[in-house]
Amino acid sequence: AQKITQTQPGMFVQEKEAVTLDCTYDTSDPSYGLFWYKQPSSGEMIFLIYQGSYDQQNATEGRYSLNFQKARKSANLVISASQLGDSAMYFCAMKGSQGNLIFGKGTKLSVKP
Amino acid sequence: DTEVTQTPKHLVMGMTNKKSLKCEQHMGHRAMYWYKQKAKKPPELMFVYSYEKLSINESVPSRFSPECPNSSLLNLHLHALQPEDSALYLCASSQGGNSYNEQFFGPGTRLTVL
Numbered sequence: 445a446q447k448i449t450q451t452q453p454g455m456f457v458q459e460k461e462a463v464t465l466d467c468t469y470d471t472s473d474p475s476y477g478l479f480w481y482k483q484p485s486s487g488e489m490i491f492l493i494y495q496g497s498y499d500q501q502n503a504t505e506g507r508y509s510l511n512f513q514k515a516r517k518s519a520n521l522v523i524s525a526s527q528l529g530d531s532a533m534y535f536c537a538m539k540g541s542q543g544n545l546i547f548g549k550g551t552k553l554s555v556k557p
Numbered sequence: 558d559t560e561v562t563q564t565p566k567h568l569v570m571g572m573t574n575k576k577s578l579k580c581e582q583h584m585g586h587r588a589m590y591w592y593k594q595k596a597k598k599p600p601e602l603m604f605v606y607s608y609e610k611l612s613i614n615e616s617v618p619s620r621f622s623p624e625c626p627n628s629s630l631l632n633l634h635l636h637a638l639q640p641e642d643s644a645l646y647l648c649a650s651s652q653g654g655n656s657y658n659e660q661f662f663g664p665g666t667r668l669t670v671l
Contacts, residue, residue, distance in 0.1 A: 487645050489662035542613045547599035
């Protein structure tokens, strides 16, 4: 069974600095995908970035990049040049056997001005 | 159109009421999902519809009844709910099948059961 672990309940970062949100995973599937979602206080889950297990390079999307270390089973999200609007809950997730997403417990990021 | 819409945004209901949540997408996605999210917790899967057929039911109580009238619409019928059912209900869609495409989420319905 798949499992996602996020060990940082909350993180603070100064505006314009970079921050890394940790995510480790466990799966016995040789092929899998990892996702990061952002959830502002409004509630909507916003897709940020995806990493496939066979992708040769780490995924990047604008200010978001994924530090994928397959041997360590980690897929940390790096946000560069933090903005006040980045304050939100961040969830790491992977696809379950039925196509659903299995989420970690999330990390609450607070960006300080 | 890459949007998933949900109505209503907020719903307050008594334990004897019957209400429905609605979800709609026009991205041609063939898989649609209902998730329940309690405060400060991750979303938990309730139902999955794949090609308009219910393919998984995570042991959800029968007071929640899903319906998929067509590939673009997903309903969640509520009856005789309990106060502990108060939560954010999120609908999502994806291309379905074995693809690893992301799920697109709607804004959610915040449900309060009195």
